[in-house]
Amino acid sequence: TFTHAKRRAKAKALEDWKKEHARRPLRGGFALADRLPPRWKPRDYFNNTPREIYGRLIQCRTRHAFLGEYYAKFVPTESIQCPCGARTQTRDHIIQTCEIYDNYRDLLWDVSDDLDLGEILGTEEGIEALAEFIEKSGAFKKTGQLTPETREPRLEDATAEGGNEVDWEEEDGRIAEEASDEED
Secondary structure, rough: OOOHEEEEEEHHHHHHHHEEEEEEEEOOOHHOOOOOOOOOOHHHHHHOOHHHHHHHHHHHHOHHHHOHHHHHHOOOOOOOOOOOOOOOOOOOHHHHHOOOHHOOHHHHOOOOOOOHHHHHHHHHHHHHHHHHHHHHHHOOOOOOOOOOOOOOOOOHHHHHHHHHHHEEOOOOOOEEEHHHOOOO
């Protein structure tokens, strides 16, 4: 049937893609992270990772992140020094030795005793640990630090500056202030 032919063609294409992936030499900044065989659908940890963390995870794996080594090539006006004082801030430095992230590095040691970048960047367990490291430490952000948590507004927050009550308009979600002195 036509459906069977499509299924076989898709399976053959995936098989060829995997062979090509295994055959070619690993080169470039993404080589350490490019160890998992290709597949049609994204892996579960990518689907279940919050968007901000996912973005920083991909930036880390591809070396296109807020890093001194990236700035040296693409944004020469930015400093390449690490906030910890290291001469150049690199992906390797943040993951393996930066003292700013010492308190979070145990998340990575659970996957790799020697913090091997190939294990951390190129295995499913390593990528999951790296995502947790990034989330908890704030690594690979412009500031390199966690941002204070924000929360949804609550009803008890419904007082504007100056003690005016706030009326939440149901129709379009905007806030209309009702100043107590406007009731003249």
